[in-house]
Amino acid sequence: MNFGLLFTTALGSLSSNKLRASLTLLGIVIGVSSVIAMMAVGRGAQVSVTSRISELGTDLITVRPGAQALRFAFFGGGGNSDVVSLGDALSLDDEVFSPNARVIAPENSFSGTATFGRENTFVNGVGVTAEYIEARNLKIASGRNISNIDVQNDSLVAVLGSATSEALFGQRDSVGSTIKISNREFTVVGVLKSQQGTIFNPDNSVLIPITTAYYRMNNGKGPRESISVSAINILAKSEKVVDAARLEISTVLRLNHELDADEEDDFLITTQQDTIETLEGTQGTFVILLGSIAGISLLVGGIGVMNIMLVSVTERTREIGIRRAVGAKRRDILLQFVTEAVMMTFGGGVLGVVAGWAIAHFGNGATVSGDVIETVIEAQIAVLALAVSVAVGLFFGIYPAVRAASLNPIEALRHE
Amino acid sequence: MARPGVGVAGKLAVVDNMGARTVRRPVIELKAVTREFKVGTQLVRALNGIDLTIDRGEMVAIIGPSGSGKSTLMNTLGCLDTPSSGSFFLNGHDVSRLSDDQLAETRSRQLGFVFQSYNLLPRETALSNVELPLKYSGGYSARARKEAARKALDRVGLAERYDHRPLQLSGGEQQRVGIARALVQNPDLILADEPTGNLDTKSSQEVITMLKSLNEDDGKTIVIVTHDPEVADATKRIVAFRDGLIIEDRMVNGSPRRSLNQDEVRS
Ligand SMILES: Nc1ncnc2c1ncn2[C@@H]1O[C@H](COP(=O)(O)OP(=O)(O)OP(=O)(O)O)[C@@H](O)[C@H]1O
Ligand SMILES: [Mg+2]
Numbered sequence: 001m002n003f004g005l006l007f008t009t010a011l012g013s014l015s016s017n018k019l020r021a022s023l024t025l026l027g028i029v030i031g032v033s034s035v036i037a038m039m040a041v042g043r044g045a046q047v048s049v050t051s052r053i054s055e056l057g058t059d060l061i062t063v064r065p066g067a068q069a070l071r072f073a074f075f076g077g078g079g080n081s082d083v084v085s086l087g088d089a090l091s092l093d094d095e096v097f098s099p100n101a102r103v104i105a106p107e108n109s110f111s112g113t114a115t116f117g118r119e120n121t122f123v124n125g126v127g128v129t130a131e132y133i134e135a136r137n138l139k140i141a142s143g144r145n146i147s148n149i150d151v152q153n154d155s156l157v158a159v160l161g162s163a164t165s166e167a168l169f170g171q172r173d174s175v176g177s178t179i180k181i182s183n184r185e186f187t188v189v190g191v192l193k194s195q196q197g198t199i200f201n202p203d204n205s206v207l208i209p210i211t212t213a214y215y216r217m218n219n220g221k222g223p224r225e226s227i228s229v230s231a232i233n234i235l236a237k238s239e240k241v242v243d244a245a246r247l248e249i250s251t252v253l254r255l256n257h258e259l260d261a262d263e264e265d266d267f268l269i270t271t272q273q274d275t276i277e278t279l280e281g282t283q284g285t286f287v288i289l290l291g292s293i294a295g296i297s298l299l300v301g302g303i304g305v306m307n308i309m310l311v312s313v314t315e316r317t318r319e320i321g322i323r324r325a326v327g328a329k330r331r332d333i334l335l336q337f338v339t340e341a342v343m344m345t346f347g348g349g350v351l352g353v354v355a356g357w358a359i360a361h362f363g364n365g366a367t368v369s370g371d372v373i374e375t376v377i378e379a380q381i382a383v384l385a386l387a388v389s390v391a392v393g394l395f396f397g398i399y400p401a402v403r404a405a406s407l408n409p410i411e412a413l414r415h416e
Numbered sequence: 417m418a419r420p421g422v423g424v425a426g427k428l429a430v431v432d433n434m435g436a437r438t439v440r441r442p443v444i445e446l447k448a449v450t451r452e453f454k455v456g457t458q459l460v461r462a463l464n465g466i467d468l469t470i471d472r473g474e475m476v477a478i479i480g481p482s483g484s485g486k487s488t489l490m491n492t493l494g495c496l497d498t499p500s501s502g503s504f505f506l507n508g509h510d511v512s513r514l515s516d517d518q519l520a521e522t523r524s525r526q527l528g529f530v531f532q533s534y535n536l537l538p539r540e541t542a543l544s545n546v547e548l549p550l551k552y553s554g555g556y557s558a559r560a561r562k563e564a565a566r567k568a569l570d571r572v573g574l575a576e577r578y579d580h581r582p583l584q585l586s587g588g589e590q591q592r593v594g595i596a597r598a599l600v601q602n603p604d605l606i607l608a609d610e611p612t613g614n615l616d617t618k619s620s621q622e623v624i625t626m627l628k629s630l631n632e633d634d635g636k637t638i639v640i641v642t643h644d645p646e647v648a649d650a651t652k653r654i655v656a657f658r659d660g661l662i663i664e665d666r667m668v669n670g671s672p673r674r675s676l677n678q679d680e681v682r683s
Binding site: 001002005009012016318319321322323324325326327328329330331332409410413 | 491494496497516517520521523524525529531535536537539540548549551552553554597
C-alpha cells in the first residue's frame, strides 16, 4: 500500500469514530500545549534575567576577595577577608601591566540607617570612588557624583539612590541638605537616576567616598593602600578583551599578593559572562523541570493513544482478517495502525502547538501573585514538540499495530 | 507474480520427466495433505491425508457433514492456512515454500475467496470494498482501481449499487459484491465456502447462476463448499468429505472421476 492510500485508509478509520479520536487527540493537545506554554514561561524568565544582567554591561569584571567570595557573588555582599585592598585597585590602573582595564572602581559596602528630620530609611551603603557610577552604569539625576577630591579628603558627602531620596525628602530636591547616616552628618551632593527593574537595583543605596566609609563608618585604621574592599569593579576596554583583561588582573593581583606558582588565587574574578552563564544554568534547570512536568502529561496522552489503539485492534479484528484475506501483508496492517496512531498524535501536536502558543502569547505580561510573567516562544520548541508527538505516536502505536499485524487471518475472520 | 527460486518451467520439466498425465499443470494439486490443530493437549485432525487434483475450468462442489474439514480445505486452497504435512501446488507453484508476504500476494492475485458471511467492510461502499484487493496488490492508479471495480460490479449485475454500503444491500446483493471483489483481479480460481449458506432460495439461485456463468462463460475454475444438494448438482463434479477424508469423488453426470481411481489404486 502506498503512502497516500495508507493515509486515506487511516483517516477513514479515525473519522468513523470521531468522538473517540477527538478525545484521544485532546490528551495529546493538553500534553503538547502545556509543554509549549511551560517552556515559554521558563525561557521568558531566563531571557529576562539575562537581559537585566546584560544591562550592567558585558564588559564588567568584578574582583572579590577569597574563595569565600563565591558565596557572596550573587548577593552583592562583601566578604570579610581583607585580602583585596584599595592598593590592589590602584595597582590595576597601569597601562603596562593591565592595558585592557579601563575603569577601576573599588567599593566597600556597609549598611545603616539614613535619617532626615523625622524620616528615616534603611540603606545599602557603598563606599566608592568617582569611577563607581561609570563601572556600574549608573546615572546622576541631579547634583554631582562623588569626586576623587572627596575620596582624598574623607569628605562627609553622599549621593543618594532615588528611593532613598524619596523616602527622606519625598518629591523635594535633596541636593544640599544634610542627612545623618549612622549618626554622622553627610551633605547630599547628588541623587541617582532610578533604575527600577534592573537586577542590581541601586535605588535603595547611598554612595559615600570609600575612604569615609572605611575610616569613619567602619573605624578602620592604617594607610589608604591597606583599605580592604569588598569588590573592585573593572571595565574592560571592550567586550572582546574581557578575557585578556581578566588574565592581566589575575597576574597583577598574584604579584601583589606574592603568591607562589603552586598557590591558588586568594581572590575571585567574575565576569558578567560568568554570571549570565551561572544564572542561565540555574534557569535552565528550572526550564527542564517545567518541561518535564509538562512532558508527563504528554506521556499520559501517549498512553491514552496506546489504550485506544489496543481497543481498536480488538474491535476491528474481523476487518483485519478481511484485509489479510484479500491480500494485505502483515506490513500493510502494521503501517495502517501505526499511521492511525501517528495521525492522532501529530494532529494533537499541531493543535497543541497552536494552543500552547496562544496560552503563552496571551499569558505574556500577566501577573500571578505580584510577579509579572514573561513568556518567550521559540520556534525550535514548537518543532521539537511536533517531532516528539510523532515519536509518541510511533512509540505507543507500534505495540498495538504489531498485535494487529500478527493476528492469524483465519482466526481474525472468525472473530465476531 | 515474482517467485524467486520457484521456476514454473522447472517444475513442469520435473513432472514431465515423471510422465505427465496432462500437458498443462492442474490449478490445484494436493498430495497427502493433513492439517492438525492442537486443542489443549488433544490433537484434532481436520484433514487426514487428502489427495485432490482440480483442473483448469472445472466447477467442483465440496460436500460433507459439519466438522468434516471442508472449511479447513478451503482455507488451505485459499492460502490462508498451510498444511501440517503433504504438498499443495497452486498453478504449479509449491505453496509451502512461499513466505508470508508471498502468500498474501498469491491471495490477492491468483485467487478470489467468497465467504459465507460475505466479509465486506461495513463502512465502505460496494465500490471501495471491491477495490480493496487492488489497493494491496499495488500498481494501480485510483482511476484504474475504480474502473476495475466498476467492471467487476457490472459483471455481477450490480451496476446500480456502486455507492451502497453493505447494510443497504440485500444478502444476495452483498454476496454478489463479495463475488465482484473475488473477481476484481481477474484470477483463474474462485473459492467459495458456503456462499449461499446465509441466503434464501431465490438469492441462492442468483449466486449459483452467477458462479456457473463465471465458470462456463469466463472459464474460471470454481470450488464451492455447500450443504445444499441443489447447489452441488449445479456443478460438474462433487467431492464428498467425512472425518477429514475424501469418501467420494464423482462427476455430476454420473461417471466416476478417473484420477481418483488412479490415486486409489496407488494408495
Ligand atoms: N483453528 C482451529 N482450532 C482447532 N480446531 C479446529 C480449528 N479449525 C477447525 N478445527 C476443527 O477441525 C475440524 C474441521 O473443521 P471445519 O471448519 O473444516 O469443518 P467444516 O467441514 O467446514 O464444517 P461446517 O460444515 O460446519 O462448516 C472440526 O472438528 C473443527 O473443530
Ligand atoms: Mg465450514
